[in-house]
Amino acid sequence: MITIQHPEQMQAKAIELRQQGKRLVLVPTMGFLHEGHLSLMRIARQRGDVIITSIFVNPSQFGPQEDLEAYPRDFEQDEGLCRNEGVDILFYPGIETMYLPDVSVYVDETLLSRGLCGLTRPTHFRGVLTIVAKLFNICLPHAAVFGEKDAQQLRLLRRMVRDLNFPVEMVSGPIVRESDGLAMSTRNKYLTDNERREALCLRHSLDLAEECYAGGERDVSTILDAMQGVITGSSSGVIDYLAAVDDENLEAIDTIDRPALIALAVRFGEARLLDNTVLGL
């Protein structure tokens, strides 16, 4: 495994590898890697010759009141994990090489980014799309792998690839969960022991939604009410959103008559946790 810190060196390396006929697969991360990230690296391994993992805590996707400073970092541990997974190139750029002081060009999305996380994080997806566009242009991957836990992000990135014609195959990896069902997330680190126990209600609420759907229920408000009961009845979690939307365009729906993303964001103390499932696929 080689570690590259400068975007220009990474881009030159990617061009060189492409000229050698290698197929490059990128796994973008913000580091502090867990089993969820590692599962994406294993998917990447199936999809190409050279796995590139980027580690960059992207400031432009954090809002002014958010946890940029607190976001956990452990480069040495991450490096070891990447090496164990057979990552070929670890791209670990410094902030000053990624954003010049007079940066002024951004990628924006105007429809899918409005709801869900976009409601409380109005600049988040501009930050995500811009950094991923940059990483695509720097690492020049044939394919890129993203986790399904960040459901809205995944759909927005697919939309960016489509609308800006990036020559990148988008691959997604299923949510990886702890043995008791909690979706893995770097932000789980913020949970106290009690919050960690309470946070299981997220998976339980999604289980209930899946059971309702399997039992023939198609009415969104009935399903969401039942989910909300599970969360508020068994935890101190504060619901940011709990929504059923069209799985592709993320518009709110009343009836599950097409593939529907059931997505939620709930705050437990310092941690804002996401989870989701798709019904009707």
Add this chain to the structure above:
Amino acid sequence: MITIQHPEQMQAKAIELRQQGKRLVLVPTMGFLHEGHLSLMRIARQRGDVIITSIFVNPSQFGPQEDLEAYPRDFEQDEGLCRNEGVDILFYPGIETMYLPDVSVYVDETLLSRGLCGLTRPTHFRGVLTIVAKLFNICLPHAAVFGEKDAQQLRLLRRMVRDLNFPVEMVSGPIVRESDGLAMSTRNKYLTDNERREALCLRHSLDLAEECYAGGERDVSTILDAMQGVITGSSSGVIDYLAAVDDENLEAIDTIDRPALIALAVRFGEARLLDNTVLGL
């Protein structure tokens, strides 16, 4: 020369040519080609193995009251001109393959796009940056050639390449003028005979600015006043803007103590004409 109409075919062809080790150079145009465009194709020929010219009248860079419908088109003539210039691939996509009905991702610029043309054309540069990002991703050029007549556009595109890390070398071609000095432009076609004569004042005003500078004048308002006198004194042209700005960041300046872009946009009847020069390079 081959003509390709579908973005996916163009992208596949570009990938194939790159794998063969060819160097691709793109000249994006809106068609109705004149000697200015042809000069860019000749520069492209010096810079690579395969010249790609795109012809696409991009609706998203026209405002609602602008001349999208009236914009002149002549594909057969353009095709012949490209063939004569040794263009290898003519990319001529249909609007429906370039913008899907639910398009929602755009490239925005927040600093350099504010002034000059951005003042009267608030959505223009979003349209330009987005289409060029798309063309870069579809045609995958090693280099791209743009004309210096569209001075703000050129500087914005350079900024986009820098901030989004596009692996594309930006090349510019000098303004090509009619024998009497009028900068070549597709929109010159809109001029009546009388407006065509009057429009020479644009070049005359820039000549005067160059003479003032050569004579030691560094005060911007003195230079712009003299230019304005030439334009209003000898024509019915309506000045949209007449400005001296920092050549790189396009911020207004009072004194020409660094490279300065002197840029103007003036309306003659239906035609809004641009011209510019750089002082102090």
